[in-house]
Amino acid sequence: xxxxxxxxxxxxxxxxxxxxxxxxxxxxxxxxxxxxxxxxxxxxxxxxxxxxxxxxxxxxxxxxxxxxxxxxxxxxxxxxxxxxxxxxxxxxxxxxxxxxxxxxx
Numbered sequence: 001x002x003x004x005x006x007x008x009x010x011x012x013x014x015x016x017x018x019x020x021x022x023x024x025x026x027x028x029x030x031x032x033x034x035x036x037x038x039x040x041x042x043x044x045x046x047x048x049x050x051x052x053x054x055x056x057x058x059x060x061x062x063x064x065x066x067x068x069x070x071x072x073x074x075x076x077x078x079x080x081x082x083x084x085x086x087x088x089x090x091x092x093x094x095x096x097x098x099x100x101x102x103x104x105x
Contacts (some may be wrong), residue, residue, distance in 0.1 A: 019080035041096035
């Protein structure tokens with residue numbers, strides 16, 4: 001989890017609301033820095049890109065919802081995807097599993 005003063009607002013906002021659709025460029029504007037500065041900070045602090053970090057946060061949140069029995073469409077919307085298929089593809093890229101693997105039987 002990013003801990004620097006620069007990235008903390010991003011980390012807090014995305015963890016609070018995984019559906020937050022602000023892009024790296026949006027965040028750079030909000031923070032008053034360049035997108036390149038945010039990119040470098042994310043790589044340095046997390047070892048991954050902003051996009052991959054957001055996808056991982058969304059996947060973690062989604063797993064919690066799926067294990068509580070939420071349907072895939074509702075989870076997709078809750079974590080910021082416009083469709084269940086887009087969510088499923090991103091979830092598989094991030095976790096290596098389908099969302100259905102986390103639904104209770």
